[in-house]
Structures are given as C-alpha cells and as structure tokens.
Amino acid sequence: MLSNRTSLVLSTAIAPMVWGTTYLSTTTFLPPGHPLLIATVRALPAGLLLLLVARRLPTGSWWWRSWVLGALNFAVFFGCLFIAADRLPGGVAAVVGGIQPLIVAALGWWVLSERLTIGTVLAGAAGVIGVALIVAPGGAALDPVGVAAALGGAVSMAVGTVLTKRWGSGQPPIAMTAWQLVAGGILLAVLTAVFEPPPHAMPTAPELGAYAYLTLIGTAAAYLLWFRGVHALPTRLPAFLGLLSPIVAVLLGLLVAGETLSILQTVGLVTVLVSVTAAVARRRPSDSHVPPVGLEPTLKR
Incomplete structure (x- = not known):
C-alpha cells in the first residue's frame, strides 16, 4: 500500500504531466493570435464549474488573497503561457520555465523558512542545465518576446505557489482553486477585451474540443490536484x-x-528526470508527516 506522501506526490505529478499536453493542444487545434482569449476560456469556466461544486465563497482576507493568487497563478501565468506558445515551438515554450524550481526553493526559504539545502540547489541547477540542453540544440528561432513571456510565467507561478502554501492552510482545495480561477479568469477577460481583437470566425468542432480539454482536464482537474499537493507537501x-x-x-x-532529438537533447531529458527524481527521493524529517488532504468540498449554504 502506498504511503500518504507517495500518493500525494504521484497525484500531484499528474498535473504537470497534463500541462505538458496543453502546448501541443494549443498550437495544433487553436487559432494563433488569440493567447489572452484562450487563457480566459481556459480559466473562467473551470473556476465557475469548481465554484458550483464547492458552494463556498471567500471570507475575510480571502477576498483580496484570491485576487492576488488569481493574478499570479492564472492571469499573469496563463497570459504569459499562451503568448509563449503563440510565439515559440511547443517544446521550447514548455522547457524555458525550468528555472522555476530554483525560484520556488529560494522563495520557500525566504518566505516560509523552509530549509534551502545544497542538494536542492544542485538538483535545481541540474534541472536548468537539462532544460538548456533540450532547448539549445533545437535550431528553432527563439522569439525574444516569447522567451520573456515563458520566463515571466515561470516567475509568476513560482511566487503564486509559495503564497498559496503560506495562505492556504485550512482552506478546502476545491474552494481555494475555484476562487483563484474565477478571479484570474475575470482579470484575463478584461485584458482580452482591452488588448486583443476578437476572432473573425466561430470556433470549429476541433477547436471546441480543445477548449473543453484545456478547461476540464488541463485546468479544473489538474489545478485541483496541484493545489492539493502544494498545500500538503514541501514547496520544493x-x-x-x-x-x-x-x-x-x-x-x-x-x-x-514528428520532431527529432539530438544527442545533447537526449542528455538534457535524462538530466531533468534525474533532477526530479533526486528532489522527490530526498526525504527530510518534516516530509514524513504529511497530513491527509481530501478532495471533498466543504459545503456552505
């Protein structure tokens, strides 16, 4: 039988694995030139759906905290994510964010007083090196705006992850995820209306399918698992x-x-996997007492 920690790690790992499919879904099925619209359609319906399930509104300081976290984890992050996907090849857009674990580890040490060990720094550095090996040999033209957007998204999500950990104690994962998605979706809708022209045609059936996948699987389900893990596990x-x-x-x-990998890119992939394995396998005394976190919503009428 799997331990509670192992189950949490495995369920949390599902979220980034699902997110890895969003780049191909976006670039293959959705029209280019509308990154903010795609981000809005992904976030807001997912948040409203989870809010219907949770049936709980924010109280007290969570009214403003939801807007801060919604901006960091969704408005800024999704906006940057889809701008990067619109301007960069999918694989490149995904791997530029490889610096995020180091940012989270540093912020966790500064904001949450978590230990920042040499092993964590070395594992994070290995992840960055692996990412660099994957990106560098690809021969793709790296659009500066796309790269900046990918890095900005990584920083935004890193800050949002640490603040979610700091503020999220005692909050049901479904409700907390819903609040952030709704707040972030509203901010994205405003940005879309101001800065992005509407599409010229109605969405096709494949586009509607891609939107549904991004909303239900890539956002609602994946972020619920993600925030559950952020709440219960050390942020690293x-x-x-x-x-x-x-x-x-x-x-x-x-x-x-039909893309191909060079030898250096293969080494990069292996390096990233070793980095993840080393970080997850490295246990500390505080990691052994992971509280159980359920997915059941707390009902409030």
Whole structure:
C-alpha cells in the first residue's frame, strides 16, 4: 500500500504531466493570435464549474488573497503561457520555465523558512542545465518576446505557489482553486477585451474540443490536484514535479509532431528526470508527516 506522501506526490505529478499536453493542444487545434482569449476560456469556466461544486465563497482576507493568487497563478501565468506558445515551438515554450524550481526553493526559504539545502540547489541547477540542453540544440528561432513571456510565467507561478502554501492552510482545495480561477479568469477577460481583437470566425468542432480539454482536464482537474499537493507537501516537491511538463511536451513532439532529438537533447531529458527524481527521493524529517488532504468540498449554504 502506498504511503500518504507517495500518493500525494504521484497525484500531484499528474498535473504537470497534463500541462505538458496543453502546448501541443494549443498550437495544433487553436487559432494563433488569440493567447489572452484562450487563457480566459481556459480559466473562467473551470473556476465557475469548481465554484458550483464547492458552494463556498471567500471570507475575510480571502477576498483580496484570491485576487492576488488569481493574478499570479492564472492571469499573469496563463497570459504569459499562451503568448509563449503563440510565439515559440511547443517544446521550447514548455522547457524555458525550468528555472522555476530554483525560484520556488529560494522563495520557500525566504518566505516560509523552509530549509534551502545544497542538494536542492544542485538538483535545481541540474534541472536548468537539462532544460538548456533540450532547448539549445533545437535550431528553432527563439522569439525574444516569447522567451520573456515563458520566463515571466515561470516567475509568476513560482511566487503564486509559495503564497498559496503560506495562505492556504485550512482552506478546502476545491474552494481555494475555484476562487483563484474565477478571479484570474475575470482579470484575463478584461485584458482580452482591452488588448486583443476578437476572432473573425466561430470556433470549429476541433477547436471546441480543445477548449473543453484545456478547461476540464488541463485546468479544473489538474489545478485541483496541484493545489492539493502544494498545500500538503514541501514547496520544493511540486516545483520539481513541474519539470515533468517539458518532458511530456518534448515526448509528444516526438510522437505526434514528428520532431527529432539530438544527442545533447537526449542528455538534457535524462538530466531533468534525474533532477526530479533526486528532489522527490530526498526525504527530510518534516516530509514524513504529511497530513491527509481530501478532495471533498466543504459545503456552505
């Protein structure tokens, strides 16, 4: 029987693996030139759906905290994510965020007083090196705006992850995820209306299917698992598990898009996997007492 910690790690790992498929879904099925619209359609319906399940509104300081976290984890992150996907090859857009575990580890030490060990720094550095090996030999033209958006998204999500950990104690995962998605979705809707022209045609059936996948699987389900893990695990673990996203994105590029890997890129993939394994396998006394976190909503009428 799996331990509670192992079950949490495995369920949390599902989220970045699912996110690794969103790059191919976006670039293959959705129209280019509408990154903010795609982000809005992904976030807001998912948040409203989870809010119907949770049936709980924010109280007290969570009214403003939801807007802060919604901006960091969804409005800024999704906006940057889809701008990067619109301007960069899917694999490149996914792997540029490989610096995120180091940012989370540093912020966890500064904000949450978590230990920042040499092993964590070395594992994070290995992840960055692996990412660099994957990206550098690809020969793709790296659009500066796309790269900046990918890095901005990584920083935004890192800050959002740490603040979610700091503020999220005692909050049901479904409700907390719903509040952030709704707040972030509203902010994205405003940005879309101001800065992005509407599409010229109605969405096709494949586009509607891609939107549904991104909303239900890539957002509602994946972020519920993600925030559950962020709440219960040391912040370094979800951050390193996030490196599974570029692994999945690159493998999908090989299997579906017909992309190829050089020897250096293969070494990079292996390096990233070793980095994730080392971070997850490294246990500390505080990791042994992971509280159980259920997915059941807390009902409030």
